[in-house]
Amino acid sequence: MNGTLKRVAVACLAMFALLMINVNFLQAVRAEELRSDARNTRNYYERYAIERGRITAGGKVLAESVETKDPRFKFVRKYPEGKLYAHVTGFFSPESESAIERSENQLLNGSSADLLLRRSIDLFTGEPTKGANVDLTINPKAQKAAYDALRGSGKRGALVALDPKTGGILAMVSLPTYDPAELSGTDKGDVFTRYDELAEEKGQPLLNRTIEQTYPPGSTFKVVTAAAFLEDDSSRGPQTTVDAPQRLPLPNTNISLPNYGGxxxxxxxVTLVYALERSCNTPFAKIGMELGYDALKEQTEKFGMGLPIAVPMSVANSDFGDEEDKAALAMASIGQRSNRMTPLQMAMIAAGIANDGKVMKPYLVNKITDAKGDTVDEAEHDELTEAVSSETAAKLREMMVSVVQNGTANLAQVPGVQVAGKTGTAETTDGQPPHAWFISFAPADDPKVALAVIVESGAANVGAEATGGHTAAPIAKAVLEAVLNK
Incomplete structure (x- = not known):
């Protein structure tokens, strides 16, 4: 009898042990796999059980959760401004999120450790969990002006505007865009079908060109080459004379670099300021070769290139390119060759010059408040780098003002405001027309906004080096006027 009981007991213990092993295996090893399994509807419905916090900017509601009458989906996400803020807010789909909806997800859904006190109070009072509200730095007038002006070009492109003194992002527009509501419904089939359609579109509407795409910066990069030249010798200034041949032979090649149209x-x-006003290629290419790769690379890094940046979405790395030969350096010095920049990086360059040489860390989130309106977190204004001395910044500012007043960027002029800027036309390698660039800040004597705009293939059928001034500068002007209430 005792032997029989012993065998039964051992069998029970063995089965219990196997059960515990299986439970631990499921919870510890396969938990994420099971949680994300498309057949697991619990997680699917739980996403819609909590009232996510609002995303706002300048008093406007950009995203909010609205209660429904469907018992399966207590709340659904709505985007009152639709396409206008798509690349800022992102979407909240049945299985994923993007942009702010992703980067601030734990705050928006109420699960963040920063909301522990709020959750504890709600548990004690019996109130349901609610997410925190995320207020952004976006200026709605600037965002609308950028969107309308860029869309009016009929081209793909991007614009990002910053407060040069704080780093706050005032506008972030990428075209083409999409309607986040189409990716935030509760029907998985419809959402996934629409996502696949958008992902396959040639214009890449899901791509946030302001921070996820790099481009050759073209002649806008000449301000960086000029910065390195001025920093190399403090006695140099806008009136310093530089060589400006009609064509510049490139070392160890049978090629000579012309100015536009020869x-x-x-x-x-000519003077340095004249070369910048006219966007001459040869003087800046020659300056770049004389300074050398290391000096130019160091200057780009001082403007923040190569540093990991999140706004809070991750930003693609801008890069001056690897060291090659003198001919390649000449081309990189005028924003070509392997020189690649995001629009945000180019806006940071303009902002650094505007802010007496100091580049502020860019950011999108202004303030986090809980469901009761109490502040959870608030943005700090952090200096990222010191790109140039205040003296060099003043010289660059003077020259960029002259570009708008006397050079290629006259279409960026705003009545009653001193505007600084630099145009650019960037050659592409895929046989497409050049991209049109413009970087700017204003007012020059007390900057409130700095920006960069790119119009992809925007230099088509214009026929002048000033195509950045022809196509991109008027877009920038609209944003400057919106921020400055002109």
Whole structure:
């Protein structure tokens, strides 16, 4: 009898042990697999059981949760401004999120450790869990002006505007765009079908070109080359004379670099400010070769290139390119070759010059408040780098003002406001027309906004080096006027 009981007991213990092993295996090893399994509807419905916090900017509601009458989906996400803020808010789909909806997800859904006190109070009072509200730095007037002006070009492109003194992002527009509501419904089939359609579109509407795409910066990069030249010798300034041949032979090649259309740049020797006004290629290419790769690379890093940046969405890395030969360096010095920048990085360059040489860390989230309106977190204004001395910044500012007043960017002029800027036309390698660039800040004597705009293939059928001034500068002007209430 005792033997029989012993065998039964051992069998029970063995089965219990196997059961515990299986439970632990499911919870510890396969938990994520089971949680994300499409057949697991619990997680699916739980996503809609909590009232996510609002995303707002300048008093406007950009995203909010609305209660439904469907018992399966207590709340659904709505985007009152639709396409206008798509790349800022992102979407909240049955299985994923993007942009702010993703980066601030734990705050928005109420699960963040920063909301522990709020959850404890709600548990004690019996109130349901609610997510925190995320207020952004976006200026709605600037965002609308950027969207309308860029859309009016009929081209793909991007614009990002910053407060140069704080780093706050005032506008972030990427075209083409999409309607986040189409990816935030509760029907998985419809959402996934629409996502696949958008992902396959040639224009890449899901791509946030302001931070996820890099481009050759073209002649806008000449301000960085000029910065390195001025920093190399403090006695240099806007009136310093530089060589400006009609064509510049590139070392160890049978190629010579022309100015646009083969035109002369003045008399062959011009002032630095004249070279920037006319966007001459040869003087800046020659300056770049004389300074050397290390000096230019160091200057780009001082403007923040190569540093990991999140706004809070991750930003693609801008890069001056690897060291090659003198000919390649000449081309990189005028924003070509392997030189690649995000629009955000180019806006940071403009902002650094505007802010006496100091580049502030860019950010999108202004304030986090809980469901009762109490502040959970608030943005700090952090200096990222010191790109140039205040003296060099003043010289660059003077020259960029002259570009708008006397050079290629006259279409960016705002009545009653001193605007600084630099145009750019970036050659592409895929046989497409050049991209049109413009970077700017204003007012020059007390900057409130700095920006960068790119219009992809925007230099088509214009026929001038000033195509950045022809196509991109008017878009920038609209945003400057919106921020400055002009």
């Amino acid at each position: 035109a002369a740049c003045g008399s062959g020797q």
